[in-house]
Amino acid sequence: xxxxxxxxxxxxxxxxxxxxxxxxxxxxxxxxxxxxxxxxxxxxxxxxxxxxxxxxxxxxxxxxxxxxxxxxxxxxxxxxxxxxxxxxxxxxxxxxxxxxxxxxxxxxxxxxxxxxxxxxxxxxxxxxxxxxx
RNA sequence: GGAGUGGACCGGGUGGCCGCCGGCCGAGUCGCGGCCGGUGCGCUUGCGCACCGGCGGCGAAACUCGGCGGGAGGAAAGUCCGGGCACCUUCGGACACGGUGGUGGGUAACGCCCACCGGCCGCAAGGCCAGGGAAAGUGCAACAGAAAGUAAACCGCCUCGCUCGGCUCGCCGGGCAAGGCAAGGGUGAAACGGUGAGGUAAGAGCUCACCAGCAGGCCGGGUGACCGGUCUGGCUAGGCAAACCCCACCGGGUGCAAGGCCAAGCAGGAAGCCACGGCCGCGCCGGAGACCAACGUCUCCGGCGGCGAGCCUACGGAACGUCCGAGCCGUCGCAAGACUUCCGGGUGGGCCGCUCGAGGGGCCGAGCAAUCGACCCCCUAGAGAAAUGGCCGCCACCCGCCGUGGCGCGCAAGCGCGCCACGGCGGGCACAGAACCCGGCUUACAAGUCCACUCCGAUC
RNA sequence: UGGGGAAUGGUGUAACGGUAGCACGACUGGCUCUGGACCAGUUAGUCUAGGUUCAAAUCCUAGUUCCCCAG
Numbered sequence: 001x002x003x004x005x006x007x008x009x010x011x012x013x014x015x016x017x018x019x020x021x022x023x024x025x026x027x028x029x030x031x032x033x034x035x036x037x038x039x040x041x042x043x044x045x046x047x048x049x050x051x052x053x054x055x056x057x058x059x060x061x062x063x064x065x066x067x068x069x070x071x072x073x074x075x076x077x078x079x080x081x082x083x084x085x086x087x088x089x090x091x092x093x094x095x096x097x098x099x100x101x102x103x104x105x106x107x108x109x110x111x112x113x114x115x116x117x118x119x120x121x122x123x124x125x126x127x128x129x130x131x132x133x
Numbered sequence: 134g135g136a137g138u139g140g141a142c143c144g145g146g147u148g149g150c151c152g153c154c155g156g157c158c159g160a161g162u163c164g165c166g167g168c169c170g171g172u173g174c175g176c177u178u179g180c181g182c183a184c185c186g187g188c189g190g191c192g193a194a195a196c197u198c199g200g201c202g203g204g205a206g207g208a209a210a211g212u213c214c215g216g217g218c219a220c221c222u223u224c225g226g227a228c229a230c231g232g233u234g235g236u237g238g239g240u241a242a243c244g245c246c247c248a249c250c251g252g253c254c255g256c257a258a259g260g261c262c263a264g265g266g267a268a269a270g271u272g273c274a275a276c277a278g279a280a281a282g283u284a285a286a287c288c289g290c291c292u293c294g295c296u297c298g299g300c301u302c303g304c305c306g307g308g309c310a311a312g313g314c315a316a317g318g319g320u321g322a323a324a325c326g327g328u329g330a331g332g333u334a335a336g337a338g339c340u341c342a343c344c345a346g347c348a349g350g351c352c353g354g355g356u357g358a359c360c361g362g363u364c365u366g367g368c369u370a371g372g373c374a375a376a377c378c379c380c381a382c383c384g385g386g387u388g389c390a391a392g393g394c395c396a397a398g399c400a401g402g403a404a405g406c407c408a409c410g411g412c413c414g415c416g417c418c419g420g421a422g423a424c425c426a427a428c429g430u431c432u433c434c435g436g437c438g439g440c441g442a443g444c445c446u447a448c449g450g451a452a453c454g455u456c457c458g459a460g461c462c463g464u465c466g467c468a469a470g471a472c473u474u475c476c477g478g479g480u481g482g483g484c485c486g487c488u489c490g491a492g493g494g495g496c497c498g499a500g501c502a503a504u505c506g507a508c509c510c511c512c513u514a515g516a517g518a519a520a521u522g523g524c525c526g527c528c529a530c531c532c533g534c535c536g537u538g539g540c541g542c543g544c545a546a547g548c549g550c551g552c553c554a555c556g557g558c559g560g561g562c563a564c565a566g567a568a569c570c571c572g573g574c575u576u577a578c579a580a581g582u583c584c585a586c587u588c589c590g591a592u593c
Numbered sequence: 594u595g596g597g598g599a600a601u602g603g604u605g606u607a608a609c610g611g612u613a614g615c616a617c618g619a620c621u622g623g624c625u626c627u628g629g630a631c632c633a634g635u636u637a638g639u640c641u642a643g644g645u646u647c648a649a650a651u652c653c654u655a656g657u658u659c660c661c662c663a664g
Contacts, residue, residue, distance in 0.1 A: 022196095024518080025518070026517090026518065026519095027482095027518080028481080028518080029481095030518085031518070061518065062518070063518080070210090070565075070566090071210090071565080071566050072564095072565055072566055074566095075522090075566060078518095078519095079153095079522055079523070080523075082152090082153085082522085082523090083151095083152080083522080083523045083524085084523095086151085086152065086153095086523090087151085087152095087523090098518095109523065109524070211655105211656090212595100213654100213655090262644105263644100263645090263653085263654100273609100273610090274610095274611085274647085274648095275610095275611035275612090275648090276611085276612095321647095322646100322647030322648080323647070372646095372647090373645100373646070373647100375644085375645055375646095375652055375653040375654090376610090376652090388595080388596100389594105389595105390594075390595080390663085390664055481664100568594075575654100575655070575656095576655080576656070
């Protein structure tokens with residue numbers, strides 16, 4: 001294992017992992033649509049609301065409440081969650097996801113990424129089964 | 134060397150890979166039009182239209198790619214003050230309400246800052262103070278205490294009278310009643326100056342001296358708060374204004390989600406005192422006309438205001454705590470509407486505002502200082518479900534443990550303790566994230582740097 | 594982001610600047626064969642830190658927490 005490979009341990013960071021604005025939920029109506037679907041799933045780390053996306057790729061929305069901490073702590077959570085989404089984007093189904101941290105403990109990037117991928121996969125099955133567009 | 138006081142600064146550095154936001158430049162995509170060539174059709178056959186290919190040009194809303202350079206703080210925080218800016222109503226005034234509170238200065242302004250004055254604390258360097266008025270008015274002071282404020286008297290002290298007892302016959306002691314007193318005791322957070330002398334039946338600023346404190350006058354210093362001196366007065370005027378209040382000064386309201394432009398979309402409805410005004414109906418009076426033999430009837434016009442729970446609009450509009458005045462806009466014509474409030478409907482997209490500003494740095498000058506002025510240089514975040522990052526190294530810095538070496542001390546001669554240097558391992562590295570922009574205040578903060586000063590101890 | 598309000602025993606609430614009450618609860622005892630009800634008693638509080646005042650839950654300043662409104 002080279003030093004270079006060890007540096008990029010969380011996931012292989014090749015190109016194609018950018019996160020431009022089109023991969024994010026940016027409107028009040030987008031969030032309301034996902035919440036109105038009322039399909040959510042959670043583990044101890046995250047809770048995710050999901051709905052089939054209008055686009056052929058997944059989109060991310062974040063909701064980090066003041067209960068989690070001050071502005072610095074909440075910014076840290078959002079950055080980690082964006083990073084997790086960015087790195088794992090190729091492994092995610094084409095859903096609109098609203099991700100809410102559970103607030104217990106202080107998870108790191110690897111935990112967030114693993115939880116995000118696993119929950120999104122299970123969420124995809126639920127969304128297919130529900131038939132909601 | 135130790136203890137301390139005041140102030141200024143800093144808020145890790147560096148690298149690899151992968152990302153985010155906005156700016157500029159280029160290319161592609163796209164759009165517009167031009168030229169050349171080809172094919173087809175029409176034909177007024179040196180023309181027009183359509184399609185295909187090629188080459189320049191112009192455009193930039195969006196998207197993709199590439200390049201260049203930029204991207205959190207000293208508090209960005211709390212939102213406690215003050216401004217800029219924007220809209221509301223053009224101006225002035227009164228009242229109400231709120232704020233500030235020694236003096237002078239600084240400033241766009243401030244509740245901020247500087248200097249000085251006064252009071253309190255500290256041996257000192259220094260620190261703290263909402264620090265105007267209680268001899269304008271109203272009010273408050275639980276409990277205790279006689280009394281909580283132009284007075285009053287529980288114990289007490291004193292005089293006179295009556296009375297009882299004793300007796301060395303001059304007084305002594307007790308009780309009751311009337312009166313005088315405020316020194317002593319006692320209560321309280323606070324009780325109408327302190328010491329001494331005179332004075333008195335006992336006492337008392339009752340009188341006097343000194344001291345403290347007060348008021349007024351004068352002199353001197355200071356821009357001023359105030360300070361120093363002196364004379365006179367009356368002997369006491371208590372506390373609380375972060376109680377009402379008085380005085381002086383300041384303050385219009387709402388806030389960039391202000392506000393402006395564009396696009397898209399929808400559906401309107403209800404209510405609004407009194408008086409004055411207009412209309413209508415009824416009634417009365419007058420006039421004119423028509424019909425009638427006449428009584429009278431009908432029509433029109435004018436007036437009255439008697440009647441009407443009839444209709445219309447309101448003299449209206451213009452951010453506002455209330456009110457007044459001036460000015461402005463509109464105006465009543467047939468009606469509706471224009472205004473306000475409430476209910477309902479639509480949208481919640483884009484652009485601007487949006488970062489060059491009381492801006493930062495250097496140097497010189499004025500000033501005790503805060504600060505101000507001149508010159509030179511610099512441009513430094515502008516997001517919008519909200520960027521300024523993620524992972525991994527290296528080097529600083531701090532802490533702990535281990536090892537090696539040196540020095541000092543102790544020693545039961547195995548060693549132990551302390552300091553310093555080097556190496557290894559592990560851990561830590563604060564408070565905290567721009568949201569229109571500034572000036573302050575307040576609060577949070579790891580480690581570290583520098584300057585000035587005070588006190589104590591030792592040595593020279 | 595901007596604006597407004599509140600905080601008193603475990604809970605809900607009172608208190609002109611002068612001893613912090615009340616109700617429910619909890620605990621102990623009594624009554625009862627036992628429980629409930631009832632009776633008696635106990636427990637425990639002014640969000641925090643400064644300041645004004647003789648004296649502060651109350652007045653002032655700063656902080657903490659919670660709630661509401663606009664969009």
